[in-house]
Amino acid sequence: MTDPRPRVHLTARALTAGSLSAAGLLGLAFLLGLAGAVDLGRLVGNIGVMVLLATPVAGLLTTWWELRVLRPTHAWLATAVLLVLGLATIVALAARA
Amino acid sequence: MIPLELLALLAALGAGVFGAIAGVGGGIIVVPLLSVALGVPLHHAIAVSLLGVIAISATASANYLEAGFVSRRIGLTLLVATTLGGIVGGFIAGLVDARLLAALFGIVLIAVALRMLFGREPVEPTTVEDLGPLEFDATYVEPRTGEEVAYRVRNFGIGSAVSVFAGMLSGLLGVGGGIVNVPTMNSLMGVPIRVATATSTYMLGATAAASAVLYFSRGEVEPALAGAVVVGSVVGARIGARFHHVLPQRALTLIFVGVAAFFAVQMLLRALGGGA
Numbered sequence: 001m002t003d004p005r006p007r008v009h010l011t012a013r014a015l016t017a018g019s020l021s022a023a024g025l026l027g028l029a030f031l032l033g034l035a036g037a038v039d040l041g042r043l044v045g046n047i048g049v050m051v052l053l054a055t056p057v058a059g060l061l062t063t064w065w066e067l068r069v070l071r072p073t074h075a076w077l078a079t080a081v082l083l084v085l086g087l088a089t090i091v092a093l094a095a096r097a
Numbered sequence: 098m099i100p101l102e103l104l105a106l107l108a109a110l111g112a113g114v115f116g117a118i119a120g121v122g123g124g125i126i127v128v129p130l131l132s133v134a135l136g137v138p139l140h141h142a143i144a145v146s147l148l149g150v151i152a153i154s155a156t157a158s159a160n161y162l163e164a165g166f167v168s169r170r171i172g173l174t175l176l177v178a179t180t181l182g183g184i185v186g187g188f189i190a191g192l193v194d195a196r197l198l199a200a201l202f203g204i205v206l207i208a209v210a211l212r213m214l215f216g217r218e219p220v221e222p223t224t225v226e227d228l229g230p231l232e233f234d235a236t237y238v239e240p241r242t243g244e245e246v247a248y249r250v251r252n253f254g255i256g257s258a259v260s261v262f263a264g265m266l267s268g269l270l271g272v273g274g275g276i277v278n279v280p281t282m283n284s285l286m287g288v289p290i291r292v293a294t295a296t297s298t299y300m301l302g303a304t305a306a307a308s309a310v311l312y313f314s315r316g317e318v319e320p321a322l323a324g325a326v327v328v329g330s331v332v333g334a335r336i337g338a339r340f341h342h343v344l345p346q347r348a349l350t351l352i353f354v355g356v357a358a359f360f361a362v363q364m365l366l367r368a369l370g371g372g373a
Contacts, residue, residue, distance in 0.1 A: 019155035026324035045320025056302035
């Protein structure tokens with residue numbers, strides 16, 4: 001038999017909130033650019049991109065939170081993925097600097 | 098609206114629909130359309146495409162998580178393997194003939210697509226009561242029938258090894274891992290196609306984000322284009338996720354096979370020196 005299912009709502013909400021916020025900010029940035037507020041549009045657009053980049057990280061953090069009791073091994077896998085991805089990003093950024 | 102952004106939005110909309118259904122993101126549609134058809138510099142096209150993949154992954158996988166289609170246990174384990182493979186791929190990129198690799202990958206992908214199309218059913222029928230204590234065996238509720246479907250995961254070690262290879266391909270050829278992860282989970286590991294595509298969608302966001310950071314740090318993200326692609330991707334992924342719920346498993350397989358065939362042609366064209 002399978003174990004009880006861990007909750008998923010927090011991760012689903014984090015992913016939805018992240019993608020919708022980023023889309024909203026990037027859409028607003030586009031409209032600001034059309035209205036002639038280019039610098040403000042670029043700033044809002046960059047914030048939107050950063051929100052989008054942070055969304056999978058938030059998804060992995062909430063996954064860890066939701067799995068930590070019922071599936072502790074897999075909860076730590078979420079942390080491992082975050083660490084490996086973070087390390088790979090730092091190494092790649094340093095190599096290009 | 099400026100035509101380029103409108104076209105990018107429409108391309109991202111289509112990529113979102115098919116990417117969410119097939120579990121492959123959407124880069125294979127957005128990158129060639131922006132770079133080859135619309136003349137956007139390749140690095141800028143890849144940068145906004147990666148943002149689109151994150152948007153598709155976040156939007157669709159939120160829906161799939163709520164529906165119970167995502168196996169986070171399988172996804173996280175394979176994600177570690179894929180990420181490690183990606184790092185290895187980055188290191189050996191200069192030692193491998195990318196065109197030869199693209200040709201081989203294109204041929205292998207055609208073989209895999211044919212097997213998915215004509216091979217025997219990869220998912221072993223079982224019941225909830227028969228599921229063993231293995232960590233990866235699980236169930237989901239099939240939305241078309243309302244029945245709880247149990248599945249047994251097999252070949253997990255081989256599947257993980259293939260995921261390392263998928264990550265290496267991602268590093269070497271700049272392709273998303275979904276095109277490898279879906280057939281690995283479905284054909285090799287016996288995961289139902291609905292769960293395989295949903296789990297792959299869940300996995301894609303994290304790896305795309307790691308790559309997108311690099312493009313963003315180099316100033317290669319064009320905000321207006323990114324806005325069009327992300328908005329299109331979010332809307333497309335919401336539509337795609339709805340289709341994912343109502344389409345029969347066979348239709349999901351056929352759509353994935355179609356996307357894989359399109360991708361294989363791109364790889365073969367790249368090997369011949371003509372692809373994006």
